[in-house]
Amino acid sequence: MDIVIANEVAPSVRRVLFMAAQIEGRQPKYLIRVKVARIQFHQKGDMIFDDFTLARVLHIVSIVGWIGGVWFVTFVVMPSIARTASPADRLHAFHRIEQGFSVQAKFWVILAGVSGFWMTWRADMWSRFAETSYWWMHAMLGLWLVFAAMLFIAEPLVLHRRMAESPSPERDFNLMVWVHRVLSVIALVTVLGAMAGAHGLM
Template sequence: MDDFTLARVLHIVAIVPWIGGVAFVTTVLMPAVRRHNPPEERLIAFHRFEAGFAWQARIWIGLAGLSGLWMIHRADLWYRFADPRFWWMHAMVAVWAVFAAMLYLIEPLFLHRRMERSRSPDRDFARMERMHLLLLLVSLITIIGAMAGAHGLI
């Protein structure tokens, strides 16, 4: 197996648990937290579960970023960023950058402290649910575009 193929395999292996985890958190965990906890306790309940996934997501996001960068470098795909037909390349980088910023910077440096001191945990939880849903939808559109684009369908 050559290094490009290995990078592609690692890239897909990283995407599946990362975005799959986002889908689980968004469509299963958050609705369960909302159904089974009073509004003022939802943030605390969510963070009890989410902590177990955050470290895994950091690993998958790091692996996805490194393998994606390697493939771009190795195959000299930089030109694709200048061509709008490869919109899905921009989308992959944008989705990765949003998640990387959230998990490596915003959550540990600011968001967790802010949530601990929240004056309206019910509104913060609802906002977090909406953001997770938006990020999941954008991620799925990106995956569809990337797979279709990589196979010459768009």
């Protein structure tokens, strides 16, 4: 059974369709095309794959690598440095570890941006940015812009030099800890909102 509806589907409609599919014991699969969204109900074992699905898979993988890495640095690496290094040496210790993670972070952020842009363009979802009900899309874009600016502008131009030659390493390390914590919480709220919104819960 196929149901073709307008691209901008009301959250309440998505919830009803999703619940109806579950009642019938079927698994709903969302295929979004340019200006048209097709919700296809299919039995287990059917395989439907397209460029939008590939982009969505890559997007989720990139978010896991990106945000997971941020959380690991924030709640594992930084506390470990705080416990084992003296206050004056913490910033330098973090700088050494951060250099190894920086390349991975840049890769995941680029992949997240490219896949996110592709899905938005492919499904013609630009109008969602004009609606407050899709606040999680604004949050995703805002969070991505912050990290992209940090990794590709602030880090090479300012942060690396500051961490290597900081006149107040203890204060700078504490500031970085709090910045990472704030961004981690914002990232968590954004991911929760995005997953809920993408599955019709908002």
